[in-house]
Amino acid sequence: MNAILAVATLVIKELYRRKDFYVLFVLTALITLMMGALNFFNDDQVVRYLKEICLLLIWISGLVIAITTTARQIPAEREHRTIFPLLAKPLTRGQLVLGKFLGCWLATGLALLVFYLFFGLISASREHVWPILSYGQALWLHWFMLGVVIAMTLCGSVVFAAPSSNATIMLVVVIGILLIGRYLNKVALQLDQPLQTLVYTLYYLIPHLEFFDVRDLVIHNWDPISWWVCGGATLYAAVYGAIFLIAGWLVFRRQSLG
Numbered sequence: 001m002n003a004i005l006a007v008a009t010l011v012i013k014e015l016y017r018r019k020d021f022y023v024l025f026v027l028t029a030l031i032t033l034m035m036g037a038l039n040f041f042n043d044d045q046v047v048r049y050l051k052e053i054c055l056l057l058i059w060i061s062g063l064v065i066a067i068t069t070t071a072r073q074i075p076a077e078r079e080h081r082t083i084f085p086l087l088a089k090p091l092t093r094g095q096l097v098l099g100k101f102l103g104c105w106l107a108t109g110l111a112l113l114v115f116y117l118f119f120g121l122i123s124a125s126r127e128h129v130w131p132i133l134s135y136g137q138a139l140w141l142h143w144f145m146l147g148v149v150i151a152m153t154l155c156g157s158v159v160f161a162a163p164s165s166n167a168t169i170m171l172v173v174v175i176g177i178l179l180i181g182r183y184l185n186k187v188a189l190q191l192d193q194p195l196q197t198l199v200y201t202l203y204y205l206i207p208h209l210e211f212f213d214v215r216d217l218v219i220h221n222w223d224p225i226s227w228w229v230c231g232g233a234t235l236y237a238a239v240y241g242a243i244f245l246i247a248g249w250l251v252f253r254r255q256s257l258g
Contacts, residue, residue, distance in 0.1 A: 011103025024061040070153040071167040144237035145212035151241040155248035
C-alpha cells in the first residue's frame, strides 16, 4: 500500500505542476462571473441559468482534467524510460496501475472540490442559500463518475500507444455515452435483428454515466436524493471501475516494456 500511495502522490504533484487545472479553472471562473454580471430583463430566476452554465463548465473541465491526466501516465513513463526504475523498487505492474489510478482520481477530486467551492460561493452570493447536502451529493457522484472514466482511460493507455489518441478516443466515447447511451434501448426497438440484439447488448454493457448527473437537483434547489440511491450509484461506479482496472492490468502484465 505504501508503494501505491507513493505513486499516487507523484501523480498528484504532477497535475498541480502543470497548467491544465489552472487554465480551466480561470476560464470557468471568468465565463461564470461575466454571465453573473448580466441581468437579462431583470429576471430573478436568471441565477438558474448561471448555475446551469457553471455546472456544465465544471463537468467539461472535470472530464478534460481526468482524461488528459490519465492518458499520459503510463505512455509518459515508457517514453522517459522511468518505468524500469519504478518496477525495480520493487513495484509490481498491478501496484503501478493502482497507484496511477488512485493518484489521478484523488487529483481530480481535489480539482473538483475547488470547482464546487467556487460554484457554491457564486450561487450563495445570488440566492443567499447554500444547500450543502445537495452540493455534496452532486460532488460525490461526479467524482465517482470520473473514477469510472479514469479507469477506462487507464485501461486504454495500455492499448493505445499515443496519449493523444487515447485521450481523443476516450473523450468521444464518454461524450457519446453521456449524450446517446441512455437512448440505445429505444433505438434498438426500431432496428431489425440481429442489429437489435447487438444494440441492446451494448446498452446493458456500457457504464451509464448519465446516472451520476444530478445537476438539475442543484440548479432547481430540489431536495437531496435518497442516500440508498446515492449508495447504489457509488457501488455501480466501483464495480465498473474495478472491471476496467482489472482489464487494463491483465493487458499490461503481458506487454513488453522494451
